[in-house]
Amino acid sequence: MFMISKEFHFSASHVLDRLPSWHQCARMHGHNYVVVLELSARAEDLTEAGFVRDYRDLDPFKKWLDDTLDDRHLNEALGETISPSAENLAKWIFDAWVEQIPELAAVRVSETPKTWAVYRPD
Numbered sequence: 001m002f003m004i005s006k007e008f009h010f011s012a013s014h015v016l017d018r019l020p021s022w023h024q025c026a027r028m029h030g031h032n033y034v035v036v037l038e039l040s041a042r043a044e045d046l047t048e049a050g051f052v053r054d055y056r057d058l059d060p061f062k063k064w065l066d067d068t069l070d071d072r073h074l075n076e077a078l079g080e081t082i083s084p085s086a087e088n089l090a091k092w093i094f095d096a097w098v099e100q101i102p103e104l105a106a107v108r109v110s111e112t113p114k115t116w117a118v119y120r121p122d
């Protein structure tokens with residue numbers, strides 16, 4: 001099995017309004033988010049060029065991230081029914097892209113240099 005990944009960046013605000021009011025993250029604040037797409041393929045499924053998938057094929061994802069999430073308020077971008085935690089954001093991105101990128105195996109989301117959430121379906 002081969003695994004490749006590519007990193008993307010965007011900045012956004014959010015409010016974790018399901019948290020108790022004393023929690024600092026219940027206030028509006030922002031992050032410089034890092035998103036990593038992980039793609040996997042079996043050895044026999046590598047392309048002629050030896051790729052799981054050409055990194056260049058991920059250019060539309062970068063444009064979508066810029067258009068959909070960059071400089072946005074995540075509570076609005078994801079919809080009010082989804083709490084915009086890093087966990088939910090990772091799954092939301094995975095669900096939005098797995099049809100277009102069938103090799104997608106996991107989405108990683110970082111809000112701060114010390115934290116990561118990963119969505120990897122069973």
Ligand SMILES: Nc1nc2c(c(=O)[nH]1)N=C([C@H](O)[C@H](O)COP(=O)(O)OP(=O)(O)OP(=O)(O)O)CN2
Binds near residue numbers: 016025086111112114
């Ligand atoms: N499991 C999760 N916990 C928290 C999330 C999350 O998405 N998933 N999000 C937040 C806040 O949005 C934000 O990320 C704050 O995180 P925190 O680690 O508390 O950030 P700090 O920089 O303030 O942490 P320090 O320890 O002071 O460096 C909270 N929890």
Ligand SMILES: [Zn+2]
Binds near residue numbers: 014025029031111
């Ligand atoms: Zn936050």
